[in-house]
Amino acid sequence: MSTTKYSNKFYASDADVSFLSSDKVVFQLHRKYLEATCGAFPSAEFETRGEQVPLTEDAETLEVLFQFVYPRRHPDLKSTPFELLSRVAEAAEKYEVFAAMNVCKYRMECVHLDLISQCSPTLIFHGGNYRIMSPQHHKEVFIYAMKHGHKDIMANTAPPLLDVPLDEMAKILTPHHIVPWASGFR
Numbered sequence: 616m617s618t619t620k621y622s623n624k625f626y627a628s629d630a631d632v633s634f635l636s637s638d639k640v641v642f643q644l645h646r647k648y649l650e651a652t653c654g655a656f657p658s659a660e661f662e663t664r665g666e667q668v669p670l671t672e673d674a675e676t677l678e679v680l681f682q683f684v685y686p687r688r689h690p691d692l693k694s695t696p697f698e699l700l701s702r703v704a705e706a707a708e709k710y711e712v713f714a715a716m717n718v719c720k721y722r723m724e725c726v727h728l729d730l731i732s733q734c735s736p737t738l739i740f741h742g743g744n745y746r747i748m749s750p751q752h753h754k755e756v757f758i759y760a761m762k763h764g765h766k767d768i769m770a771n772t773a774p775p776l777l778d779v780p781l782d783e784m785a786k787i788l789t790p791h792h793i794v795p796w797a798s799g800f801r
Contacts, residue, residue, distance in 0.1 A: 633667040680706045
């Protein structure tokens with residue numbers, strides 16, 4: 616016997632589209648807000664016939680992502696743990712949730728800028744100021760930036776990755792980035 620779980624934040628009785636997270640939580644949203652704020656969710660022409668649209672993201676990720684769909688103050692994600700931020704950033708890009716894309720890009724860029732780092736800090740120039748960059752999450756942020764074409768973030772996260780062996784970097788670089796990495800940074 617399976618009991619349907621519904622999101623506490625996204626359970627509107629007048630919602631006209633339902634999404635099912637990978638961990639089987641239902642999110643009920645208004646199509647008009649999805650159409651206005653997203654590029655990749657079902658439009659009015661796409662009839663769901665009351666069915667739940669399955670998504671590959673978990674409920675925790677969707678709970679944050681869908682907060683960017685409605686016309687209200689959006690979360691700033693400052694205190695969001697990196698693992699969740701990373702998942703939300705990927706989902707925002709995947710579903711083109713425009714407001715979330717911008718906030719996530721900014722947070723992903725800032726996540727590795729740590730003014731009180733104790734782990735082999737590197738001094739970098741960012742936003743008109745010198746900041747200390749800690750080595751935490753460089754590879755994950757670099758992969759995110761590379762995947763979504765954020766060259767500025769790639770440039771900021773690349774220096775600490777120069778010590779990573781080329782064969783290991785080749786596993787994460789796209790074919791388009793292997794030659795520039797091997798010739799330009801080595």
